[in-house]
Amino acid sequence: LDTLHERRFVIFLEPPSMDERIVNQHALFSLMSGSSLLMNHWLEDHPELFYRIIIPASLKWEIRDKLDQANITERVLFPGLDGLSSWLKRQYSPKELSQE
Numbered sequence: 001l002d003t004l005h006e007r008r009f010v011i012f013l014e015p016p017s018m019d020e021r022i023v024n025q026h027a028l029f030s031l032m033s034g035s036s037l038l039m040n041h042w043l044e045d046h047p048e049l050f051y052r053i054i055i056p057a058s059l060k061w062e063i064r065d066k067l068d069q070a071n072i073t074e075r076v077l078f079p080g081l082d083g084l085s086s087w088l089k090r091q092y093s094p095k096e097l098s099q100e
Contacts (some may be wrong), residue, residue: 009033010042025034061095 011031017023032042036062043050055063074086 007033008037008042008045010039021077024076024079064090 009032013029013031015022015027015029021075022029034037073083074090075083077083078086
């Protein structure tokens with residue numbers, strides 16, 4: 001442990017399932033070795049540890065549909081009125097309005 005303070009690092013932790021929101025979101029917290037460190041700087045130093053997926057806008061509605069079929073929706077990820085109202089807005093708005 002004495003050598004850890006010399007190197008910048010990130011630790012990812014899965015919290016205990018204390019409430020429905022944490023369970024539904026499959027929450028994961030990240031902790032960095034220093035309070036002044038920024039995640040994007042750490043990631044720039046370690047490009048081999050991640051990759052970025054860019055989803056074309058033309059596929060957005062197909063992907064949203066697949067997520068809906070898998071019951072991965074706003075009302076599941078964000079239990080309560082916030083999630084329900086976001087889901088209702090997306091479900092009952094014209095696609096142009098809800099493509100935010």
